[in-house]
Amino acid sequence: MVAHHTLSPRRYMILGLVAVCAPLGDTCLSRGMTRLPPITLAHPGTLIAAVFTPWIALGIALLIGFFASYLTALSWADLTFVLPATAFGNVIVALLSRFWLQEAISMQRWAGIVLITLGVGFVAQGPSMTERPAEPATEAEPAVEVEEEQLR
C-alpha cells in the first residue's frame, strides 16, 4: 500500500479555498445581516429580499465556493485530512481581525491560533488519502499496519 505524500499546487489551492471561503462567507453574511433592520417571521418577504443585498449575495457566493471546493477536496483526500483545513479558516479570520481591523487578540486566542496551526502542520505532512487495494480487501487490518509503518 503506497500513501500519497504530495499534493499538486492546484490541490493546495483548493484546500486554501476551503479554509478561506467559509469564514469570509460567514463574515459577509454577518456584516450584511447586521446592516438590515430586525427581521421577524411575520414578514418573511424581507428575508428573501435580504438575499439580494450585496454583502449577503457575496457571502452566499463564497459559501457556494466553499462547498464546491470542499466536495472536490473530499474526492481526493481523506475527511480527517480536509477537516483541519476548514478549522484553519478560524486562524485566518483571527489574523485578519488583528492586522486588518486592528482588534485586540487575547493570549488564549493566540494559544488557539498556535494549536490549530500546529495541528494543520501535522496533518499536512502526512498522506492525504488512505490507499485501498484494487481487489476487495480480505486482510484490511494488516494493510493499515503497513501504512502506519511507512509513516514512522
Place this chain on the structure above:
Amino acid sequence: MTIPVHPGPWTAAAMIAAIVLSSTAGEVLTAAAMKSIGDLDVIRARAGMKGAIRAVVTCPLFFAGVSFLALAFFALLFALNHLNLSLVAPASASLTLVTNAVAARIFLKENVDRRRWTAAVLVCVGVYFLAH
C-alpha cells in the same frame, strides 16, 4: 415536551450532542459519497464541468449527507435559541472534529494514525480557545 428557557446542563449537553451527531453523520456521508464518485479532477477532465456536477447530484449518498448537514444547521439554530453562542459554537465545532476522526476510522476505514489523532486533538483544543 417543552424546553425550559434556561436549560440545565443535561438539556444543554443533549442539544450540543444533537448538533455534533447530525454534523458528523452529514460529514461522513458526504465524504463517503465523494469517495464513491471518485476524483472530481479526473471526471472533469474526462466529462467536463457538467459531467462532474452530474456525478455529484446523481449520488444518493450525497443527498443523505446534505440532509444530515441541514439537520445539523437547524439543530444549531435551535440550540442558539436556548444557549449562548460562546458555549454552543466552540463546543460543537471542537467536539465534531473528534467524533469525525472516530467515525472516519470506523465507517470510512481511513487510516487515522497517531499524526492525525494528535492533529485532531490540537485543532479541537485550538478551536475551543479561539472561539471561547
